[in-house]
Structure formats: structure tokens, C-alpha cells
Amino acid sequence: MRRNIFGWWAARVGLLIGPAGCAGNQSMFSPAGVDALATLNLFWVMLAGAVVIWFALNGLFLYVTRIHVGKMSRRLAEAVIIGGGILFPLVVLSALLIYSLPMMGEQRAPDDGLRVRVTAERWWWRVEYWPDGATAPIIAANELRLPVDQRTEIELTAGEVIHSFWIPALGGKTDMFPGRITRMTLAPSETGTFRGQCAEFCGLSHALMAIPAVIMEPAAFDGWLREQALPATSSGAGRAVFLREGCGACHAVRGTPAAGRVGPDLTHLGGRTALAAGILPMTADALRAWITNPEAIKPGAEMPAYDHLDESDLAALAAYLMGLK
Amino acid sequence: MTDRDQGTYPPTEKMLAQPVPDDVAKGQEERLRKVWAQPPGWRYWSAVNNTEVGVWYCLTATFFMLLAGILALLMRVQLAVPENDFLDADRYNQFFTMHGSAMMFLFAVPIFEAISILILPSLLGARDMPFPRLSAYGFWCFVIGGIFVMGSILFDAAPNAGWFMYPPLSTEHGGIGTDIWLLGLSFIEVASIAAAVELIVGVLKCRPPGMRVNIMPLYAWYVLVVGGMIVFAFPPLIAGDFLLEMQRSFDWPFFDPERGGDPMLWQHLFWIFGHPEVYIIFLPSIAVTAMIIPTAARRPIVGYSWIVLSAVGTGFLSFGLWVHHMFATGLPSISLGFFSAASEAVVLPTGIQIFAFVATLMVGRVRMIHPMLWIAGALAIFVAGGLTGVMVAIVPFDWQVHDTYFIVAHLHYTVFGGMLFPVIGGIYYFYPVIAKKQLSERLGRWAFWLAFTGFNVTFLPMHLTGMRGMPRRVFTYPGDLGWNWLNMISTIGAFVMATGLLIFVYDLLRPKGKQPDPPRNPWDAGTLEWTHNVPAESWGIRSIPYVNTRYPLWQQPKMQQRIDAGRYYLPDAQEGKRETLVTSVIDAHPLHVQRVTGPAWITIWAAVFTGGAFIFPTFHWYPPAIVSAVLAVACVIYWNWTSTAEIPEAETKDAGLGLRLPLYVSGPDAVGWWAVWITMLADATAFSSLVFSVFFYWTASTQFPPQGAGFANPVLMAIGTGLVVASWALTAWARRDAGRGAMAALAVAMLAACAGGGVLILALWLPDMDPTAHVYPAMMWALVVWVIVHLIAGVVLQGYCLAGLAFGKITRRYDAPLWNSLLFWHFLCLTVLVTGAMVAIAPRLMT
């Protein structure tokens, strides 16, 4: 997707206001999706109009209260009411509505074959991939991967409370309700990693519920998805610790006895870009910190603290989990 | 000329020109002063005058505003740097919930009512509001409820689910804070509706003779519109509160998706209230501006009709916008489109108001009095907020910025520009009327420039923060997303703004004892409030003028002198009673002399017990709650029995200028009847919200009612409904008869109502409809519970009338309570019939 006439401005202004973070960008000013770009262009149009109107109105006010304080013609004053209050907004707002109303349909256009179901939990994300014709989902968590240049349907729901799914670089947000399915579609136009975050207040750790979105070339995506469908390959001492400590009661690692559904599926944990719903880097140290005391990192998190594990167990566990590519 | 009043109306110029002898005037003044005097010493707090209650109300609301402001500053400190640990997550969540709730419910709406109670009577040349004790009762409810809700923060128990209280978060994880929010704020909402009823009646019925609707001050038009909006907007929230609290307390699953409930219903009910609410707080500020602009331009407003159109038009359109707070909920595009379109349509009336002001300034010879500085600042801020409002009403853009700091910026631009700045400008403007002193212009300039600069430094960058991806309501954020310096700037700005506002509050409260009395009309304005007395007199206005221009002080040059001389109406208080004049709705034709209530403690007791009835259930202490409710009702009965609809010593009295007016009227001529009518409109709106809920569940789910669900017993429903209708018919007959037969009829009617209520309960009880099992039985029970509560009130009213007849308080001639009770019963009868249909018939058709 090529940037249009606003791209130049977007790039210029982007120098000033554009973002960059190691977790991927979360800004509307660097769109990487068809919908985000269309919305950004809409914004520039509206902003230009708004700036002109603001200066005109306040300038007029300043003029009549400070510069020309004397009496002006009554006819002119009435023309201002009719022109400014009725005719001008009628024309401008009709145009704006006609420009923007069809965009809803475009941004909710049907998918090109892939469907992803995201379920928001407190405070992480279940992610299930349903390629065309699939009968069972490919399960992942806390990371969304999409192929570039095609539209994917995101089916949204939630476990306990309302959340909202939002990846600013790709498009707008849609709320996620328990007991109800909402839908949106996204059409990424650039590859890369982009950060998303829960946008509807969902309680204690609402601030700590992010999701990286990795946009891949279609071929690479297909390969990745095939690997995701496979069971885990990691082994080593940590695997025993994992099973001994009962992690499998909540977490699933396909290919092992661990089949819990309460917490995130960890089958390919080590291959993900971030840990604990986008708030920690995927490193052994971060894993150890998380396992030792999740509450300190994410207040209210349901996972208990495993602070009784000794140094060697912890190291083994972290190594095992990092190995779940 | 109606058939009841006798004498000359309107007064001739000759009558008005006749001087009042000095000794007569002196005697009148003394009697008026005595009647309207404030109680001395500690009894001062039993005062009910609008001049006292209004000031307390304003100061209390300002106090809550400062507390909510402090919460905001603490939040800004937390957000100044990334990964900060100044506040923990839970405390931060409590703070932002309370900041929003307090600013909305404890400041923005109450300050409108406070200012209106304070100045409306003087704008209309009235002595007081029509129901002074009701204002006092509302105020004390507000104080008790406000302290209860606000105080919870000291116990770390404050609501923490955001000021929209979305379930399931608020039902499943809210803790006691949710109950505090629901019950405490419902309590305050009831008080708000009471104040709105009083303000509407004040505008419609308490204008001075001759002030037809086309010449009443624009402020009064806005009060009328905003009062009407409160009457229709608050009840859906009260209905929602009722449902949510039933789920919290008794596990009735209205919002639980597992049992057929739907969290979306709360969002609809909340925002059907929540969007008009935005205009409820915005329009009064426009009203204040509409009073200041002509004074600054030194000429009458240009486009009076345009502004009236805007007020009424905004009032209507604001009810068609609520879904624009729900654009991201996944509703169909076509539905979103309707609300997007309506949200843009409301730009027209809003713009017209602003352009009418500009037009007035164009045609006039402007002088920049100090309040105009705040108005200019407000315009700059509000227009920016309005323009971002146009943007967020566009659906795809809202999908991006919804629930981000862009919205935080937008809403603060609208509330500062559309509410706070004009209100402060208004306080500078009206201060001489209220306090008989003036505020410092020098401090005012400091306050303005600090607040204005600080405001923009705080909130302008937030647009950018939001578009760079920062969601609202986050207690912390990572340092690598490009939000750090934006947040730091906002925090610095917040403190600059707070300094400015503190200077204003200091100026407001600092002792001004040594300051000389200000001129009576310092701004050279044209409306009636500037006929006030300096130094203060408690009588409100010396005599109630005959008004036939929009700016009487400009256009009726002898008015001030004649008011002061006691030339006009009600210049005396011979019988030692507080009185004000009631006039007709459209043309302000004098109708009768209304005796208004004086100082009393009973209003405070009534407020305390009403508070108990709402506050005890928070802690699930139901017996004391029931006792409180009974005592509250007892207090209200006592207060009505002892001070309203008293049988006067004479049929008519000399109202001045050769006009004799009745002292007692009933039915549609009486202000009390109007108050009941408007209150019942609000009540019917709340009930309609429950009916809407039934249809909402039906459209939102295929499981309403669920397969195989039981139905209410149709025979019992019919009998119960029939008994209540019979009770209504008997009450209607009693009103007609108003004699010995009426007493018997009322006694039977009470029995029929009680029996009817019992049978309605049985109709659901016998088929074993368990309200905790599914939302369908819960909803049916909710309708019946609603009816039962109203039946209790209806029986109390019947009993009151029965006692009134028995003890001679009510007679064939003096029958106002019968009219008012019957009006209540008309609505109750309708409610029962609809409930009968909704419970017994509708579910059978829905399956």
C-alpha cells in the first residue's frame, strides 16, 4: 500500500511526533495497515478544516471585541448567524459524513480467508487461528501474527469483563464482551512488529495488557502457522520442574501432559516476541522474575508466586520455557 | 382577565406613577424584613431561603470540585514519568473513578442547580423559589450523599471501576465501592431531579406579571430546557442503578451473560443519561454567557429567537447521540451511522448560539468587562473541544481515538470551555448580586492567565499523546513508546492551572469586610437581578414589578425607583407570611399569591433519614435502612402537613396596584400540581427505561424468555391490575366528592391497592419464577417491584388525603392534596396497566 498525498506531511510531522519503541510502535501516525492509513488521512483533512475554523472564529471574536469595538451593521450580524450557524456547517458536515460513512463498510470488509479469534482474559490474550477450512484452531497466546496485504477477520470475545482490542498502526479498536462475539477486520500493508494494547478499562492491571502484532510475508506466515500447529519440542531438566510444580494445571504445552486451559498456552512460548501480555521482553531473566512473583509485575494476576523454587530449578525452568520455540 | 382575580390588570401608567407615602413604605419594609429574616445564631442552618441555600450549595459544590481536582493532580504526578510507583494500581483506579464521578455528579450538575437556585428568583423578580424547603432538602441530601461518596476514598474503599461503572467489571470486581457509587449517587440524582422540578416550576409559574415567554431572560429559557433534560435524562440512569444494585445485592442477573443478562444494556442506559448530561452541564454556561454578552455589548441580544431555538434544539438532539460513546462496541454500521449523523447535526444549534453572541458583539459597542475575559477564554477552549467533537463523531476516527488520551483532551476542552470558564466568568459577573462585594480584577487576571495557559499546556499535548497510542485509565506506561515528555508537560501544566484556580478560590473566599459597598448595578446591565438591594435585604425584591420588556432596567427607566418604593405587587406582608406571586405559563398573567415555606429543621431530618435509606443498604444493613426510609417518609409527611396547602385566613388578598388575588388554588393552577406533574414525567421515564430493557433483551438475545420458561399467572395478574385500577377509580371519585363519601372511598381504595400489590406479587411467586435463575424472571420481578414501591407511595398519599379530610385540612374548597395525589395515581394506574401487559402478555408473544 503506497502512501498518498498526505504521506509527505505524515512523514514530516512524523519526525516531530512519530514514535519508536523497542516493543514496536503504537502510534496512529505511522500506519502499517490500510484502515489506519485511511483514518489518518481522514484526520489530516479534519485537522486542516478545524484549524481554519478555529482561527476564523476566534479571530472574528477578537476583532469585534478588541479591534472594531464600535457598532457594525445589523444585517451583517444576521448574515453571520445564518451563514456561520446554518449554511456553513450544513455544507461542511454533509461533505464530511458523505466522505466518512462509507469508510465503515470498507474497514469492516470481509476477510480473505484467515480468521483469528482473540479472547481477552484478565490480563492476557488467547489467540486462535482458523485458516480457511480449518476444523480445529491453532492455539497461541499474547501475540498476534498476520500475513501482509490480505484482510483477516478478528473475532473478539472476553472471559470475565469487557476489554477492547486495538493495534493503532493497523486500524481502529473493537470492544470485547463476555458472552458475545464482536468482529473486526484488519488489512496490514507493511511487515514489522506493532504494539497493541487493551483500550477498555478492565480492572487492576488494565495498564499492563499489551499485545505485539507481527506482520509477516504470506509465505513466512504460512510456515510459522504450520510450526505453531506442531507440539512442543523443548526438553531438559526444566520440563520435569514444570510438570512437578503443577504448571500444567493452568498451562498447556502440547506434546506433554500439561493441558491446562486457565492460563496462556505455552507450547511455543519461546518463539514469541514478548512475555506476560507484551510487558516483558522474552528473556530468561524476565521469565525468572515473572515466575518468582507475578503479582509484583502485574498486580492482580492470578498466577501464584513460585518463590520457593531454588536457583537451579528456576534456571532450568526458564531454559525449558525459552526453548519452547 | 380570568374570573377569579378581581381588580385592574395590567396596571396603568397613572397607577404606577402614584407615589407611595413614606410612612406606609417604612411600615411595609419593616414587616417584610421581619417575615423574611434569617433565623439567628445556630438556627441559621435551618434557613431555607434561596439566598442562603444557594450560597451553601455553591460552596459545597466548589469544595467537591477542589477535592476532585486534587485527585487529578495526584494522578498527574503518577503519570509524570513512566513506570512510576507514586500511586499503586488500585489507588490510581479509585482516584480516576472518583475524579470523574465527583466532577460530574458533585460539581458540574449541582453547581448549575446551585447557581440557578441562587439567582433565578432575582432574575425573575421573585421573592424566592416556589418550594424553598424542597431546595433545602435537596441541598442537605447533596451534602450527605457527597460526603459519603467522597469520604469512601479515605477508607480506601472508593469506587474503582471508572465513572461509567461498566458491568461486569463493576459487578464482579468492584467491591463495596460499586455499592457506594450506585446508592450514593442515586441519592444525589434524586436530589438533582427535585431541584430540576423546582427550577422548571420557578420559570413557568413564578415570573413577574407581564413577563411573557418572549421577553423572559435567556437564562430562564436555558433553565427550562436543562431542567427538562434532567427530568428525562437522569431517570434512565436511576433505572440502570436500580438494576445494577439488584444484581449486586440480590444476584438478579441483569448484566450477567451466563444467565441471559447483557452488559450492553447498562451501556445504553448509562449513555442515554450520559450524553444529555454533557449538554446539561454545557447549556447553563451558555446561559450565563447569554446574560454577560448583552451587558458587555451594551445592547439587547441579537437573535433572541435563534438562541431559544438553539437551547430547545440542543435539548432534543442531545438525546440522539448516546451511541457515539459506544462506537467501538461492534454495533452494525448502519446504526453507528445514525448516531454519527445526529452527532454532527447537534453542531448546528451549538454553532448558532456562538454566532448569535458574536453577532451581538458586532452590533454593540463592546466594553471588555472582566467576566468577558473568561468568556473569551472559554470560547477559544470550547471551539477547540467542539471541533475535536466533530472529529470523534466520525466513526472510523473514533475507532482509533476512542478510550485514548485524545478523548481525555477532547472532553476536558469541552467541559473547561463549555462549563468551568463561563461559570467562573459568571461568578465574577454575578458576585455583586450574591455577596454585595466585588472580586478583585487584578487577582482575576492572574487567575485567568494561569488557568488558561496551564489548561492548554496540560490538555493540548494530550491529543498527541492519545494519537501516539496511549489509552486512558492506565496507571502506568512503558518508557519507550514516545509518551514520556508529553506526559511530563501535561503534569507541569496541571499544576500551573491549579495555581490559577486556587487564586480564584482565594479571591472568592477571602474576607472582604473592609471593601466598600459596590454600586448596585456595577456593569450597567439591563435585567432584573440588578435591582437587588445593597447592602443586602432578605426579602429578595422589595415589590414584584410589572415587566413588559426584555431589559427592563434599560427599557423601563422608572422601574428601579418604583420597585424600591414598593409601588408594585406584594409590597407588604400584613399577615406575617412569606409570599410570592404565581403567574400564568405563557403570558405571566397574575393568578394567585403563593404562601411559601419558612425556616425548618424538618428538611434536614428528612434528608438525614433519606440518606440512611440509601446508605445503609451499601453495607447490606437492611433493617436500619427500612427504619430510615419510614422515618424519611414520616418527616416528609410532617413537613407537608404542617406547612403546605394551608387553609388561608381569607379567600383573596390585596396584591397591590388594585389587584385582589386568591390565596388558595388547587389543580393545574397550583404550583404543587405542576411539580407533581413534572416529577411524574421523570418517574414515567425511569419506568419506560425498564420497559425498554425488556425489549432490549428480546432483540439482543434469542433466549428471552428462555425455552420452557414459566409465565406469570395471568388470572392473578389481571386481578391485581384490576384492584389497582379500582383503587385509582375510587381516588378519582374521592377527588370529585371531597366530602364524607370521599373518606370511605379512600379507605376502600387503600385496601384495594394493598390487596392489588399482594396479588401482583403472588402472580409471580406462585409460578415459582426465580429472579436469580435468569434475566427473564428477574426483569419481570423488577417491573413488579417497581410497581409495589409506587403502590406504597400511592397508599401513603391516599392515607394523607384521608387524614386531611378527617381533620379538616382538606375540604371541598381547599382540595389541593387530593388533586396532587390523584395526579400521582393517574401515572400509577398507567404504570400498572403497562406492567400487567409486559409481565402477563408480552413474554408469551416474544417466544
Next chain:
Amino acid sequence: MSHDKQTSDARQFAEESASLTRITAAPLAWAAHFALCYGAAAVWCVKWPGPIGQMLPLRVGLGVATVVALAIIGWLGWRSWQQWDLLDDYDYEHEMGVGEDRHEFLGHAAFLLSIVSFVGVFFTSLPLIFAATCR
């Protein structure tokens, strides 16, 4: 203001007790149209969600409703224009406390409200053309 003028007013412009509610007729027409559009679309999309072509009955139905609403508002506007009676005296201020001014003022306000309501209905009809989908 002379006494004679007042009494002649009283004859000509007897108090219109219903006229305060009458100025709300046009906004009420807007509200009814809006509620109908919202309600019909909500029920339609729940009960018969589907591709765009299937919405034709809904769009046509609401289109007819729009025309009816616009006609009603237009008629109300015409009536209030006559009540305003601008052309008899070119009075658009109505600032005196006499019956005629009050009468014309209410007409004027109702006329302006019809204009705003007309625009409101027009805006509400735009999604029927440009966003007619349940998706």
C-alpha cells in the same frame, strides 16, 4: 404601552396555552424519525443479518419514513412561518411584552426549530445511502 393596546391584544392573541409545547412539534418529528430508524435497523440487523442487497426493504421503508418526516416538518415550518408573519412588519425581535410579539415569537422559534429538525432528519437519512450495512 397603552392600556387600549393591551386589551386589543387580549382579544387578538388570547393566551395560547398549548403553544409552548407546540414549538417542540418539529423536534419531536425528528425524534420519532430517529427512533424509528434506530429501532428498525437494530431489530433488522439482529433478526435478518445478511448481505447488503437484503437490506433493500429496510432502506426503502426508512426512506419513505424520511420523506414523510421531512414533509411533516416542512408543513410545520410553513405553519410557523405564517404565525411568525415576518412580511407584515418585518419584526424578528419580538421584544415587547405584548400578545402579538409573544405570538410571533413562538412562530419564529418554531420556524427555526423546523429548519434544524429538517437538517437533522436529512443527516439521519445519509447512512441509509452511504452506510447501509449490518456488518
